[in-house]
Amino acid sequence: MTGTIAVFRRELAGYFATPVAYVFICIFLFLSGIFTFYLGNFFERGQADLKPFFMFHPWLYLLLMPAIAMRLWAEERKSGTIELLMTLPVSLPAIVVGKFLAAWVFTASALALTFPVWLTASFLGHPDHGVIIAGYIGSLLMAGAYLAICACISATTRNQVIAFVVGVVVCFLFTVSGSPIVLDTLGAILPRAAADLIASFSFITRFGAILDGVIDLRDVVFFGSLMALWLFANAIVVDLRKAG
Amino acid sequence: MAMIEIDGLVKDFDGFIAVDDVSFTVERGTVMGFLGPNGAGKSTTMKMITGFLPPTAGRITVCGFDVWDRPIAAKRRIGYLPEGAPAYPDMTPRGFLEFCADIRRLSGADRAKKLDQAVDRIQLGDVLDQPIDTLSKGFKRRVGLAQAILHDPEVLILDEPTDGLDPNQKHQVRALIRAMAPEKAIIISTHILEEVEAVCSRAMIIARGKVLAEGHPAADGWQFGDLIAGPGRLDAVFRQITTGQAQGEAA
Numbered sequence: 001m002t003g004t005i006a007v008f009r010r011e012l013a014g015y016f017a018t019p020v021a022y023v024f025i026c027i028f029l030f031l032s033g034i035f036t037f038y039l040g041n042f043f044e045r046g047q048a049d050l051k052p053f054f055m056f057h058p059w060l061y062l063l064l065m066p067a068i069a070m071r072l073w074a075e076e077r078k079s080g081t082i083e084l085l086m087t088l089p090v091s092l093p094a095i096v097v098g099k100f101l102a103a104w105v106f107t108a109s110a111l112a113l114t115f116p117v118w119l120t121a122s123f124l125g126h127p128d129h130g131v132i133i134a135g136y137i138g139s140l141l142m143a144g145a146y147l148a149i150c151a152c153i154s155a156t157t158r159n160q161v162i163a164f165v166v167g168v169v170v171c172f173l174f175t176v177s178g179s180p181i182v183l184d185t186l187g188a189i190l191p192r193a194a195a196d197l198i199a200s201f202s203f204i205t206r207f208g209a210i211l212d213g214v215i216d217l218r219d220v221v222f223f224g225s226l227m228a229l230w231l232f233a234n235a236i237v238v239d240l241r242k243a244g
Numbered sequence: 245m246a247m248i249e250i251d252g253l254v255k256d257f258d259g260f261i262a263v264d265d266v267s268f269t270v271e272r273g274t275v276m277g278f279l280g281p282n283g284a285g286k287s288t289t290m291k292m293i294t295g296f297l298p299p300t301a302g303r304i305t306v307c308g309f310d311v312w313d314r315p316i317a318a319k320r321r322i323g324y325l326p327e328g329a330p331a332y333p334d335m336t337p338r339g340f341l342e343f344c345a346d347i348r349r350l351s352g353a354d355r356a357k358k359l360d361q362a363v364d365r366i367q368l369g370d371v372l373d374q375p376i377d378t379l380s381k382g383f384k385r386r387v388g389l390a391q392a393i394l395h396d397p398e399v400l401i402l403d404e405p406t407d408g409l410d411p412n413q414k415h416q417v418r419a420l421i422r423a424m425a426p427e428k429a430i431i432i433s434t435h436i437l438e439e440v441e442a443v444c445s446r447a448m449i450i451a452r453g454k455v456l457a458e459g460h461p462a463a464d465g466w467q468f469g470d471l472i473a474g475p476g477r478l479d480a481v482f483r484q485i486t487t488g489q490a491q492g493e494a495a
Binding site for chain 1: 294296316320326327330332333335343346
């Protein structure tokens with residue numbers, strides 16, 4: 001536990017050690033604003049809810065989460081500090097969890113800064129706050145799943161650019177697997193059960209269900225177990241490939 | 245009691261035998277020098293002792309704890325300066341040492357005292373709040389050293405501790421190692437032969453993963469088996485042992 005906290009604090013401070021964190025938060029807020037107000041027609045819809053805001057989060061995260069997680073392990077490998085870290089008296093799972101939590105908390109703080117959108121909706125009408133809270137929780141869970149995927153990918157390389165690009169590709173697969181384009185194509189060649197299985201891995205489908213205001217335990221378990229699985233894989237990757 | 249016990253250590257990197265059946269022990273109060281050409285297996289041996297790389301075969305015990313069965317207990321007792329003295333470039337030495345102190349569960353007055361002591365012994369005071377990225381090579385190495393001695397460990401593993409230091413800094417670091425020697429078991433690797441004479445109480449010449457000779461100071465210099473090197477004459481013996489062996493094998 002002590003080790004996890006120490007790693008967590010170091011990583012979180014690492015985000016803010018350079019202006020990158022602030023730039024990142026600005027980009028996040030700017031893009032989510034554009035998506036909400038222009039693409040999502042927040043005002044024109046005439047409804048006091050945050051659906052147009054949350055709707056684009058999977059696509060936003062698809063690009064931004066790999067950017068947050070790419071340095072987690074790749075940088076340790078590149079600078080050789082992985083050797084230092086792994087010879088300190090702290091267990092590998094504690095390091096993996098500490099790093100992941102730092103990235104997740106950083107994302108949560110960026111997400112928290114979108115509160116003006118919530119205020120706007122409250123000012124203009126009477127939104128269902130329960131649905132909005134569900135949306136935030138769902139968005140955070142989904143972000144955690146993306147981050148866990150990208151943290152694991154970051155552990156496979158010492159090059160942050162590779163970690164980013166591969167991360168985007170894998171996240172893209174998880175994002176679109178439930179979209180009509182993929183399902184129609186797959187439905188034509190695969191048996192129905194297989195297509196359904198692939199669709200069930202879709203972040204958009206899961207997140208969409210939460211956006212309707214119902215936090216189904218199954219969706220929470222889905223994102224939670226996905227995080228656990230990828231972090232477990234992360235630990236295995238680090239253990240197998242320590243040097244280089 | 246032997247603080248470091250190594251028995252039949254082997255490291256096989258997919259067919260390349262980096263360390264080949266190495267066994268030795270290091271007692272408290274000993275400064276053991278690893279001497280050898282580049283690629284001899286010195287660093288690989290150190291990486292295994294500190295629990296970074298898993299050995300292919302053999303056992304390593306540090307302060308009575310098997311490094312692979314009880315890694316955390318063993319690592320608590322080890323201070324390690326890895327090859328190249330890696331440190332987080334975006335941190336300051338202060339932040340970096342505090343991070344190490346946190347992971348090593350130092351707290352309260354003890355933490356403050358040990359941090360002060362390490363900074364003082366390594367003389368890092370002037371650069372404590374500069375990002376490590378901006379420090380000179382010598383200071384980076386010293387930050388790594390400060391991290392290694394921070395928790396006053398019983399076992400110190402230092403991979404080329406004076407590499408990149410100027411002559412005065414080298415002198416300081418050697419004095420520091422000598423000062424710490426009585427209550428610790430220390431292993432240093434080096435290819436500077438004078439360093440062995442300056443700080444070590446034992447030395448092993450390693451090449452191609454094998455221990456070729458083991459030496460200790462004698463009445464008239466250093467003694468490696470039958471060979472005796474007079475003061476400042478270690479290089480001749482080193483050449484004889486490392487290259488002579490190669491000729492012997494070829495024949």
